[in-house]
Amino acid sequence: MFAEPLHKDGASEAEGAALPLSGVRVLDLTRYLSGPYATLLLAEMGAEVIKVEVPEAGDDTRHIAPLQGDVSFYHSTINRSKASVELDLKSEEGRELILAMAADCDVFIQNFRTGVAERLGIGYDVISKINPRAVYCSISGFGGTGPESRRAAFDLIVQAESGVMSLNGEGDSPPSKLGLPVADLSSGMFAVHGILAALLKRSRTGKGSLVEVSMMSSLLSLSVYNATRYFVTGETPKRMGSRHPGVVPYGQYAGSDGNILLSTFSDGSWKKIVQAMDRPELADDPRFVTAASRVVHRDACDALLGEVFSGFTSDDIVQRLQVAGIPCGVVRSLGEALEVEAASGSGAIAEVEYPGQVGTIRSVRIPIKFDGEWCPAKPAPALGQDNAMLDRYRKP
Structure with missing residues (x-):
């Protein structure tokens, strides 16, 4: 059994009920990109995602320019289709509410630096005791154990230290970061893979799981045959631009x-x-x-x-x-690719309507169809727009 939805959108309840993750409640304590990208995928496949944000300030991505009206292009993209509540995780009331909500969710996800969730009293050991059926997902920069585990990480740093940058660019130029934030995006996608597998396991066993994904391990995994070639030959692959080491032309x-x-x-x-x-x-x-x-x-x-x-x-x-x-x-x-796709009529470009003076924001849908239909894309929430749902969890 999954949770009854707390966040209702009357205009889209019918279509939401038909999506594969309808009825799955996700408590989302992630920030920036890796975690929010994971929960975007879950939300638009039908899960009810409740994003927990710092009171008054919210997620830092809310303030990244350019803005359309008062909505950041960045935030509007990766936080579509979610609910937003404001909680101070360092306060006693905030922690009590988080634990009460955790007892009522199917998935708990955070991307704090290793050790932070435990210091806040919301680590896996605590959450799994409160809710043994919960799938707990942790996304980190460098893993949950080892000498590097407590380092802060951003996409650029992980691209550099994973060796990915050493493969990008022409042979006579310095290593270059990829134009897309692949460490953030791949760790978010791998987190979704792990969460869905853990939910499937729970349907058989009745028990939740701990799912751990790091940005570093995600990029190393994407090196696939390049890594195996190194282990076989001892030779580090060289930058070749868009050329291939074994294929011409x-x-x-x-x-x-x-x-x-x-x-x-x-x-x-x-x-x-x-x-x-x-x-x-x-x-x-x-x-x-x-x-x-x-x-x-x-x-x-x-x-x-x-x-x-x-x-x-x-x-x-x-x-x-x-x-x-x-x-x-x-x-x-x-830009050319986006205009070609929009003109094709494929439906891959969503036009998301925001209230007030913001108007329509166009963005790319998640790349998944079910039964021939795109997943619906709904506006990113205003900060704290769903705070009323917290009343359900306050002690009388």
Whole structure:
């Protein structure tokens, strides 16, 4: 059995009831990005997420510019579809209310630095005694044990120390952070995986679980075959930009008006490419006939393709190669990609209506459909807009 909802939205109760996590109550003590991204995914898959915020100030992301009206673009994106209550976790009343709410939730999630939840009296040992069925999730920077565990962590620091930055950029340039906050986002996604698995386990055993995810372990996990290659060879992978260490041609090439990117793996792809680009005389060049020989002659192959592509527009190159069955695409800016997606009518871009003078804020939906329907995206809450629900938990 799951909790009865405390936060009701009459306009969307019917559609919410049809979502997979309908009836799951999540007590959300997370801040910034990793935890709020996890609870955004849970909320828009139907869970009732109650976000606990510092009185008066709220989550720091509420104040990140630019703002539309009085709503931050950052906060509005990652805190959609949640409820908001204000509690001072350092006060006796705040702690009593948190414990009362924890006894009534299915999932308890926090992303405090290791040790902070325990000092506040809301660690796993305490919560699991109050509510043995609760799934307790902790997201940290460097894990719950070990000499690094109590360090504060932000995405940039973890990207640097995980080795991810060492893989990003061109070989002759310094390591560079990825353009997306991958440590935050991946740890949030892995936390959701763990929470859903623990809820499934609870449906069989009746008992909750402790789910632990760190930003560092998340990025190391995403290194997948790069990590195994290092353990097998002892060689650290090198920065190669958009190129691939074992595949040619692969990566970014310039047309007359912009760049395209292509990915090829088979021996026969070379012949298809040169024929599509009206250069059939290059098909039997022994340097490029096989995938293995192209890797040996990488620089010559890339230079020759650069010459061939320079006489065509990027759209023309892509159209020709797609007809030939070569995976390829135009290199777009994020703005261009968003406008193309919005114009496609796919529904992936949500138009979220806010009250008052804020108006409509457009943002990207979570990338999950159920039974052909997108998950509904509701406005991020005003600070403390659901404080009335706390009355249920106050002692008479």
